[in-house]
Amino acid sequence: MNFKPQISAQERLEILKEKIREASSLFLGYPVSKDFDYSPLFEFLQYPVNNLGDPFEDSTYKVQTHELEREVVAFFARLFRANPKDYWGYVTNGGSESNLYGLYIARELYPKAMVYYSESTHYSVKKNIHLLNIPGIVIRSQENGEMDYEDLERTLQFNRHKPAIILTTFGTTMKEAKDDVSRIKGILRQLAIQDHYIHCDAALSGSYGAFMEPRAAFDFRDGADSISISGHKFIGSPIPCGVLVTKRSLRDRIAKGVSYIGSLDTTITGSRNGHSALFLWYAIKTMGEEGLRKRYLHSLETAAYCRQELQKLGVEAWSNEGAITVVFPKTPESLKRKYQLATEDVTHIICMPNVTKAHIDAFIADYKEELQKQPEPELEEAFY
Numbered sequence: 598m599n600f601k602p603q604i605s606a607q608e609r610l611e612i613l614k615e616k617i618r619e620a621s622s623l624f625l626g627y628p629v630s631k632d633f634d635y636s637p638l639f640e641f642l643q644y645p646v647n648n649l650g651d652p653f654e655d656s657t658y659k660v661q662t663h664e665l666e667r668e669v670v671a672f673f674a675r676l677f678r679a680n681p682k683d684y685w686g687y688v689t690n691g692g693s694e695s696n697l698y699g700l701y702i703a704r705e706l707y708p709k710a711m712v713y714y715s716e717s718t719h720y721s722v723k724k725n726i727h728l729l730n731i732p733g734i735v736i737r738s739q740e741n742g743e744m745d746y747e748d749l750e751r752t753l754q755f756n757r758h759k760p761a762i763i764l765t766t767f768g769t770t771m772k773e774a775k776d777d778v779s780r781i782k783g784i785l786r787q788l789a790i791q792d793h794y795i796h797c798d799a800a801l802s803g804s805y806g807a808f809m810e811p812r813a814a815f816d817f818r819d820g821a822d823s824i825s826i827s828g829h830k831f832i833g834s835p836i837p838c839g840v841l842v843t844k845r846s847l848r849d850r851i852a853k854g855v856s857y858i859g860s861l862d863t864t865i866t867g868s869r870n871g872h873s874a875l876f877l878w879y880a881i882k883t884m885g886e887e888g889l890r891k892r893y894l895h896s897l898e899t900a901a902y903c904r905q906e907l908q909k910l911g912v913e914a915w916s917n918e919g920a921i922t923v924v925f926p927k928t929p930e931s932l933k934r935k936y937q938l939a940t941e942d943v944t945h946i947i948c949m950p951n952v953t954k955a956h957i958d959a960f961i962a963d964y965k966e967e968l969q970k971q972p973e974p975e976l977e978e979a980f981y
Contacts, residue, residue, distance in 0.1 A: 625946045625960060626938035628801045630833030632951035635876055646871030651863045652687050653845075666874035672881050673826065674842050676807045678818040686842035687864050688828070688874040692800035693721035694865050695825030695841040697728065699796030700762065701865070702823060702843060704729050705851045707760035707792055713752065714764040715744040717774060719798060722764055731762070741917055742774030750784050760792035761785060767815040767824075768802030771941055773922035775802060775813050782820030797821040800839070801947075802920075804831035805893035807886075809919040822847065828877045831892070831949065832884075838873035892950040896921040899948040899957065906961045910968060921948045929967045936960055 604612075621631055650656045652666040670686035689695045696719070703710065712733035714722050726733045734752055737745040744765065753761060763785075765776035778797060785793050797815050799806060803826035806815055816824065823843035828834050848863055884892070900916055903923045907914035914925040927933075928944045938944050946952075946960070 620937070623935060624937035625952065625956065626933075626936060626940075626944070628827075628830040628947045628949060630829070630831055630949045630951055633833040633835070633876075633880065635835065635879060638872075638875060638879060641872060641875060646875065648688070648869040648871040648874060649867065652874075653685060660871075662871040662874045662878070665878035666871075669840060669874055669877045669881065670842060673803075673824075673840050676886070677803070677816040677821075677824050677842055678807075679842060680817065680844070683844050683846050684817075684842060685845035685848045685863075686840060688869070688877060689825070689839040689841050689864075690866065690870065690873075691829070691837045691839045692719065692798065692825055692827045693725070695800075695827075695839040696722060696764070696796065696798050697725045698841050698865055699798075699823040699825060699843065700725050700729055700731065700764070702847050702851060703762040703794035703796060704731050706794060706847065707762065710760035710762045710792070710794070711756050712762045712764060713749060715766065715769075715776065717742045717744075717769040717772070718764060718766055719770055719800065722798070738769075738774070742769040742772035743917075744776045744781075746777070746780055746784065749781065750788070753784065753788055753790065757788055757790060761790050761794075763793065763795045765795060765797045765815070765821070767797050767799035767806060767813070768920075768922075771922075771939065771943060771945055772917060772924050773802060773920035773945075773947075774917050775815065775919075777814045778816070778821050779814035779819040794822050795820055797824045799824050800827040801830050805889060805896075808890045808893050813919065817844075828873065828880075832877065832880050832889075833950075834873060834876045834880075836870065836873050836876065838870065838877065840877070893921070896948045896950055896952070899952050899954060902954050903946055903948060903957045906957060907964070910961070910965060912964070922946070923948065928964070932960070932963055932967060935963065 645660055646662055648661045648663055648666060649658045652663040666688050669688060674684040712726055712731050713736055715736045715738045717738040737748040739745050763781055765778055767775050778795060799815060825839055825841050828838040900921045900923050904914045907925055912925050914923050916923055923946045924943050927940055928938055933940055
């Protein structure tokens with residue numbers, strides 16, 4: 598029998614670190630920022646920081662970062678134009694939990710509602726709807742990935758007797774399309790569907806949505822009842838995380854007291870990662886709104902450069918308005934693997950803040966080399 602030689606735990610860690618380092622240096626197809634430095638916070642890793650319970654309520658467990666978590670929620674509530682006297686939220690484990698929470702509030706408010714979501718909606722939504730046991734209807738998407746509003750209106754007309762839960766997306770997975778919350782609110786008003794709830798999944802684009810010109814309709818003033826973003830995407834974090842912001846008046850309708858922790862049970866999970874709130878707080882304090890704006894403008898510039906260079910190769914590359922995602926036809930398999938490019942019916946590159954023109958140049962050089970390998974089509978003889 599062949600036995601593999603035993604290696605130490607330290608050797609295993611060194612091998613793993615090198616694999617992760619190499620993979621991290623090349624990926625262009627997923628919305629994850631890696632240009633962060635949280636080294637000033639490393640000492641906090643020696644403590645069991647657990648944000649038990651509601652961050653806006655007191656708790657008997659004190660090894661937590663609730664105060665910083667409240668500041669994170671307040672920062673995004675301001676960006677999302679929430680009512681300063683009626684907002685609430687918390688730092689979640691990621692976009693899927695945030696979407697689950699938005700749908701959970703909606704279901705508790707309207708137990709007999711129907712959920713409407715587009716075919717471009719994130720894959721986690723179907724799972725969340727199944728977990729909550731809510732009936733749902735898929736709405737067609739337009740060519741650019743945005744919800745088909747005419748199909749939504751027609752479908753709502755058939756179910757006007759039921760409350761409506763609309764799950765909109767602000768930055769779809771493949772094409773970074775953005776559903777117009779204001780337009781959807783208008784459709785609901787026109788159909789006189791008074792019992793409704795709109796949750797906006799703004800996982801990627803929500804962090805810079807306030808800086809888009811012209812500003813897109815996605816926030817509370819436009820008609821959203823809850824909004825979620827991912828912290829590890831545009832901002833960047835070593836731990837996947839998200840932020841959910843909703844109206845405090847809506848949270849109050851589902852809150853339950855828990856004597857064990859001396860707080861309210863208002864979140865999906867009981868124990869929550871307090872380090873994520875710490876990382877996000879440090880990031881927004883370090884960057885501020887102006888820093889986030891500069892990151893967005895840098896990403897926009899890189900995306901424009903990426904489109905331009907692909908088009909020079911004859912590749913039909915395009916982006917939605919205000920998007921940092923560049924969409925183009927499926928790439929050769931070798932490029933897909935090397936650069937970890939997400940691919941469905943199309944391929945995309947997401948120009949996150951850490952992506953530079955040098956990264957694009959390297960990809961373009963490899964793409965050009967692949968195109969040169971492809972055999973030229975044989976010329977057919979013409980017969981007259």
